[in-house]
Amino acid sequence: MAGIGPGPALRIRGLRKAYKDVVAVAGIDLEVAAGECFGLLGPNGAGKTTTIEICEGLTSADAGDVDLLGRRWGADGGWLRQRLGIQLQETQLADKLTVFETVRLFRSFYAQGPHPADVIALVQLEEKRNARVIGLSGGQKQRLALACALVGNPDLLFLDEPTTGLDPQARRQLWDLIQDFRSAGRTILLTTHYMEEAERLCDRVAIMDHGRVIARGTPRELISSLGADHVVEFWSTAASELDLAPLRRLDGVRNAASDDGTIRIQATELHRVLPALLEELRRQEVPLAELRTHSATLEDVFVSLTGRHLRDE
């Protein structure tokens, strides 16, 4: 598990945190290697933000250890602050400052780092350099927040839900930027509830639910752990009368589950499963309303582990 370089960039052991009667983080162990992009994937309320904010030194843990770049919060707080880049979930920067003024303000906190103009160029906001923050679009604001996270030339970058609330185009633009930083060898820990984002950006992911890590690995490992490359979903008005047991016995079917009128089947060989499935439905006299197939994703991993969708809550 030890990554490139002398040791992991981030190591979390036995992390716990409860707010009053709600357990946000219920014992987490993680290691992020230097140069790796690691994703915490899970639904809202899974404990991702609490975990990342403990790593960022903004929230105290009830129990457990966090080592960042070989140091700990407390005695090394000042040293760590200089080396971390942080993007919080939904930060609203000062409305009346311009893009350049905002980046220069953040730059003034760091002992070293690039020139503000270069960071603005990096996040492709040159045209908006003298625009006030209040006039920026959602995607531009997120890119400005990213610029503020990069302005100290960080060794370790934390991104909490970097693309939440963005339209698809703005999201893809941000993904390209994050991918550039990853290929430049930076270590990144990001949280997301978009499985597509995790698959695209992350070398490895940990899937979180109810304050625990329920699976971890590369996106490819996790998807192949389903043992099925494809997912067949269909809808039927008579879904409640359907007997799933014969479906599960079909050749090439790994699992079949019913969820509120939707039947999901994990399958290996579509060309053999589909005809058999249709034949079985005809035999049970269940009419088919709609049928779809897609390649298995991290979303399917989450569904197979928890029985719920990532964005259920």
Place this chain on the structure above:
Amino acid sequence: MNDRRARARAPDASVSGSQILQLTLARVREFTREPEAVFWAVFFPILLTAGLGIAFRTGSGDSLRVAASTPELARALDADRELSVVRLDAAAGRQALRSGKVLLVAEPGAGQAVVYRYDDTNPEARTARMLADRAIQRAAGRIDPVEASEELVREAGSRYVDFLVPGLVGLGIMSNTLWGLGFSIVDSRRRKLIKRLVATPMSRSAYLFSYLLWRMIVLVVEVSVPIGFGVLAFGVPVRGSWAALVFICVLASLSFSALALLIASRARTIEAVSGLMNLAQVPMWILSGVFFSAQRFPEAVQPFIQALPLTAVIDALRAHMLQGATLVQVAPQLGTLAAWLGICFVLALQLFRWR
């Protein structure tokens, strides 16, 4: 893309340093880009000083308005040029008295007698009573045994507007500082901007200190506008030294900034901080002698009133501007302000909610 990254990653020391400067610039920019804030800081004191100065001017043309219900009484009162007389019947006279249009009504009593109807709690009405009585007694043939002549002295410094301007300067420093600083901090906290800033290596004391520096810059406007207007429009005196005036105002601004930091140290919403701001300010509006002397309040509450920061600022400014007091002479007031500054700043640092 590659050389852009290479350029971007090259360390550059020329823009580091001076976070205090950048934080203070951010404060100033946010302030000056809010037209309403500038309006309240600059024009409001002018409007208030002008309005009150005109309303309470003590010119020579002022005579006291009285009413008489018979022509004989009206003629007798008219002989005194300090009275301005209207003829009204008894009912209309009482109506005018109730609505404050006249200070006194003179009505005939039994036989040769006269009845004065007026409010004895109003000092102006009591003066009107004496003048009216003198006029009526003289008209009836009284001859004063001692001859009196008058020598009039009207000196800048003893008029109401002279009293008012230092009070408004103090009030302006207090309310601008408390509202400006309190709203700015709570808004930053509400937006999680404070949390974002403490996630950087920013020095927390630099952050708080930038607010004090920002208020120093605004202070130049806050103080020079009402004092300049008072001096130019009403001839209000500034008898102490300018250096001492600057010192008093700077200390006042620092004390109120510290108080504002304390008030805003925990609040998460604008509503919460507004309530606390009013709670802190309303007693001072009433008690600290902005519009009338704080000496009017009972002896028992005077120690409390004297301990309020606004009382200290206003007393020091009045002593300085009107009597030419030196800093040594206003040392007790300066001591009160320094105590507020120290206690509030230390408490604010302890209590401040950084997220």
